[in-house]
Each structure stands twice: as structure tokens, then as C-alpha cells.
Amino acid sequence: MRFGAAVLRSYEKPFTVEEVVLDTGPAEGEVLVRIAGCGMCRTDLAVRRSAGRSPLPAVLGHEGAGVVVETGGAHTGLSEGDHVVLSFDSCGHCRNCLAAAPAHCDSFASLNLFGGRGENAARFTDAAGEELAPRWFGQSSFAEYAVVPARNAVRTDPSLPVELLGPLGCGFLTGAGAVLNSFGVGPGDTLVVLGAGAVGLAAVMAAGACGAVTVAVDRHPERLALAERFGAIPLPAAAADLPGSVRRLTDGGAQYALDTTACARLINDALRALRPTGHLGLVARLRTALPLEPGALDRGRRISHICEGDAVPRLLIPRLTSLWRAGRFPFDELIRTYPLTDINEAERDCEAGLVVKPVLLPEPMHH
Ligand SMILES: [Zn+2]
Ligand SMILES: [Zn+2]
Structure with a gap:
């Protein structure tokens, strides 16, 4: 499938919003999510100072939230139409994951930051067929769609404003x-x-x-x-x-x-x-x-x-949405939304301190 995404091609240059290609659907244990909104976090912008450690070209974005459109296999625990907040990835079987400390997963850096994911990278390319870096934080959500491990997709109540919930997966969670x-x-x-x-x-x-x-x-x-x-x-x-x-x-x-x-x-x-x-x-x-x-x-x-606030996302994110409903965690007041095509303006505003939390809203390019 082809869809729009913001691609970072150089540590020095602006993002380019362009068409990318996903060659196959979700594998076993993954879900395909139509992104409703994705927060911009300091860690996305820190890629520019990573001195080669974070591979490019890449689709960044790791505070995505949206709607499941396809599930990979019968065991994801999620269904088409579910609203989900996407959080950081973890392996699920190292000592710290077993001890309910997935933020300290032995594979945290490689799974989330430095492109060390053991997956078929060739399936995610730009329109010319050039490989993009493996999924950032297991999601790469500055895009209309993201394929993510079901493990880091947290189901939320569909009555919540899903397009604003993404930062509950990283910045606000922290x-x-x-x-x-x-x-x-x-x-x-x-x-x-x-x-x-x-x-x-x-x-x-x-x-x-x-x-x-x-x-x-x-x-x-x-x-x-x-x-x-x-x-x-x-x-x-x-x-x-x-x-x-x-x-x-x-x-x-x-x-x-x-x-x-x-x-x-x-x-x-x-x-x-x-x-x-x-x-x-x-x-x-x-x-x-x-x-x-x-x-x-x-x-x-x-x-x-x-x-990541020592969080187990499936425990903490529902607590935060409950507090929001009770009027005691008004995180939405920190958000300003931008169309995904204005991602460079969002970055400038973020660096200049003009906005606390930009959230980028993809607008379908091809549907
Ligand atoms: Zn682990
Ligand atoms: Zn973050």
C-alpha cells in the first residue's frame, strides 16, 4: 500500500512529506493502524544530533494514536476498528520485561532508537524503492498508517478524542x-x-x-x-x-x-x-x-x-485517560495540532518554545 509520511533524509535538512510504500500487511502479532494524530517528542528531534547512530532516511514519530484497520493473525488481542495509543516497544521476554519494567528492556535501544529491529526492512520503502530505516519505536507514526507490534498498542475507549491521545504513549507518560x-x-x-x-x-x-x-x-x-x-x-x-x-x-x-x-x-x-x-x-x-x-x-x-516513567503502558495509559475524564489531568490543554504537511513549522515552534506539545494530523493524500 502507498500512503503519505514525513521522511527525514538528512540530519540537517527539513522533513519532506512524500509517498511511502509498505510492501506487505501486518505480520503475525502486528496490527496496521490508521494514524489519527502523532505527537512530536524531543526524542524525535534528538535524531538530528545522533551523529549517525539513528539510521536515515527514516519515518520518525513515536506518539501515534489511531484506529486498527487490519490485524496480523488471530492472537493480537485487537480487532479492526479498535482505537489504540501506540507506546514504546519492548521484547516481552528479557528479565526486565518479565519484571514489568519494559522501559528497561534489554533491547530497548535497538528496538526503539537505533534501527536494530530484526525485521524485513525491505518492505518499507520510499516511492522510488529505497529502503527506509526500520520502524522508529516500533511504529514510525509521522504517517497516515503505521504497522506496530500489538504488544505496544494500548486499546482505549472510542469516546475519547483519539487524535490527541498519542502523547500519552511517551511524553506525558514519562x-x-x-x-x-x-x-x-x-x-x-x-x-x-x-x-x-x-x-x-x-x-x-x-x-x-x-x-x-x-x-x-x-x-x-x-x-x-x-x-x-x-x-x-x-x-x-x-x-x-x-x-x-x-x-x-x-x-x-x-x-x-x-x-x-x-x-x-x-x-x-x-x-x-x-x-x-x-x-x-x-x-x-x-x-x-x-x-x-x-x-x-x-x-x-x-x-x-x-x-518512560517506569510505565507498563497498558496499566498507566488507562489511568491517565481516567484522570483526564475526571478533569484532573488536562493534557489536551498542552497540545496544539498541525497538519502533518506542516511538520517543519511544528518543529520550529517546538524548538522556539512556542508550543508545549505539537500533535500532527495526517490528511489522506490518496484516498
Ligand atoms: Zn525486554
Ligand atoms: Zn518520546
């Missing part, structure tokens, strides 16, 4: 999962969130839903205003004595801190803002060494990396 799973935040707990982007604001919303007290730190006043609207206490990143300010606002120090900035200065500030036994989680990829000040981890403080 922020909310850090709060609900990795930290296990409870009522009256204290949290500081560094960086009020899509991940940070999802954390703010989830912490609010848990009855926690949250301080949000950002450079941009409009992002702080958003965080405040969702219940956080705003604190400018340039404030003098940031750790002292957080300690004052949290009765002696935050129990939890979530860093989405990968900025070494802010990470050290976050550690100094923690109370004894406090936990700092890092979600952004560090690009430099991280020097820690002497004593930063004293008195039981700890630091860990958090991937």
Missing part, C-alpha cells in the same frame, strides 16, 4: 509515570520539577492529582504561568539561591525532584533542595559529564535515571 510510578508521590508530599515542558507539566498535573505540593522551575515566564495554572508554585530558574527558595517553599526540602533539563547547575541545585532521603530523577539525556558537589548525596539522598 512525566506522569515518574510521579505515579518511579516516585510513588502521595498526598502532602513535596516535589520540585525542573523544566516546565511537556514532560515537566505532565509531572505537575500528575502531582496535583495526587495531592502533592509542587514547585515548578523554568526560565520562561509563560511556562511558569502554565505550571501555576495546573497547581504548581512557580519559581524562576534565575532566582537567587534556588535551593534555599525550594527548601522554604517545601518546609525544609522537597522529597522528590524531577529534572527535565540535563543542566548540571540545576541538577546540583535540585540535590541541594532535597530533604534527607530525597530522590532526584533525571529524564533528559546528559550530554556532558555530571560533576556533583561534595556532600550532594549525603543523608540518603539519591539520584536515578527514569525512562
Whole structure:
């Protein structure tokens, strides 16, 4: 079948929206999904800085959601017409998958990021027959259609706005999962969130839903205003004595801190803002060494990396849609939609901080 997709052909050049070809339908255990909308995540844009590790040409996009149009075999657990949110891929049989930690799957990097999928790549090509990289995050959803392993397709209620649900599969899942799973935040707990982007604001919303007290730190006043609207206490990143300010606002120090900035200065500030036994989680990829000040981890403080909010997508995504229905996780207010053909404008707006979460809506080119 032929359909429209946004292809990245060079780390430096814009996306091109063009026709691509899928040679066969879904294999056993896969489903073909008509994409209703796909969020743009920092990890898509980071491909440009991957220095050759992420193969091109590629169809990116890993926050897809849509409708199942064909199932591969009788054992996918899904049916034609089901609404699904697509999340990250995992193997299902390594130690961490068996331990319900699929975000730490032994094959996470190769399955999702670096084109190491053991599949027949030749079936996915451009219109001229050139092979495209194996499916990004098992989906490649900046497209009208995606073939995905049924394992990472999460069925959702058809009354939900499916075109907006894709970011629940990665960005919003990461922020909310850090709060609900990795930290296990409870009522009256204290949290500081560094960086009020899509991940940070999802954390703010989830912490609010848990009855926690949250301080949000950002450079941009409009992002702080958003965080405040969702219940956080705003604190400018340039404030003098940031750790002292957080300690004052949290009765002696935050129990939890979530860093989405990968900025070494802010990470050290976050550690100094923690109370004894406090936990700092890092979600952004560090690009430099991280020097820690002497004593930063004293008195039981700890630091860990958090991937995909330690989520089992089939458990966390339904929790998030339930919270949304209850008015306690209004993620849709962070979204601006663009036609897929405007993907380069969406990227520019995202890099310029003009939009928290772009969602691209494919418009059929050939039907
Ligand atoms: Zn695994
Ligand atoms: Zn992502």
C-alpha cells in the first residue's frame, strides 16, 4: 500500500512529506493502524544530533494514536476498528520485561532508537524503492498508517478524542509515570520539577492529582504561568539561591525532584533542595559529564535515571485517560495540532518554545 509520511533524509535538512510504500500487511502479532494524530517528542528531534547512530532516511514519530484497520493473525488481542495509543516497544521476554519494567528492556535501544529491529526492512520503502530505516519505536507514526507490534498498542475507549491521545504513549507518560510510578508521590508530599515542558507539566498535573505540593522551575515566564495554572508554585530558574527558595517553599526540602533539563547547575541545585532521603530523577539525556558537589548525596539522598516513567503502558495509559475524564489531568490543554504537511513549522515552534506539545494530523493524500 502507498500512503503519505514525513521522511527525514538528512540530519540537517527539513522533513519532506512524500509517498511511502509498505510492501506487505501486518505480520503475525502486528496490527496496521490508521494514524489519527502523532505527537512530536524531543526524542524525535534528538535524531538530528545522533551523529549517525539513528539510521536515515527514516519515518520518525513515536506518539501515534489511531484506529486498527487490519490485524496480523488471530492472537493480537485487537480487532479492526479498535482505537489504540501506540507506546514504546519492548521484547516481552528479557528479565526486565518479565519484571514489568519494559522501559528497561534489554533491547530497548535497538528496538526503539537505533534501527536494530530484526525485521524485513525491505518492505518499507520510499516511492522510488529505497529502503527506509526500520520502524522508529516500533511504529514510525509521522504517517497516515503505521504497522506496530500489538504488544505496544494500548486499546482505549472510542469516546475519547483519539487524535490527541498519542502523547500519552511517551511524553506525558514519562512525566506522569515518574510521579505515579518511579516516585510513588502521595498526598502532602513535596516535589520540585525542573523544566516546565511537556514532560515537566505532565509531572505537575500528575502531582496535583495526587495531592502533592509542587514547585515548578523554568526560565520562561509563560511556562511558569502554565505550571501555576495546573497547581504548581512557580519559581524562576534565575532566582537567587534556588535551593534555599525550594527548601522554604517545601518546609525544609522537597522529597522528590524531577529534572527535565540535563543542566548540571540545576541538577546540583535540585540535590541541594532535597530533604534527607530525597530522590532526584533525571529524564533528559546528559550530554556532558555530571560533576556533583561534595556532600550532594549525603543523608540518603539519591539520584536515578527514569525512562518512560517506569510505565507498563497498558496499566498507566488507562489511568491517565481516567484522570483526564475526571478533569484532573488536562493534557489536551498542552497540545496544539498541525497538519502533518506542516511538520517543519511544528518543529520550529517546538524548538522556539512556542508550543508545549505539537500533535500532527495526517490528511489522506490518496484516498
Ligand atoms: Zn525486554
Ligand atoms: Zn518520546
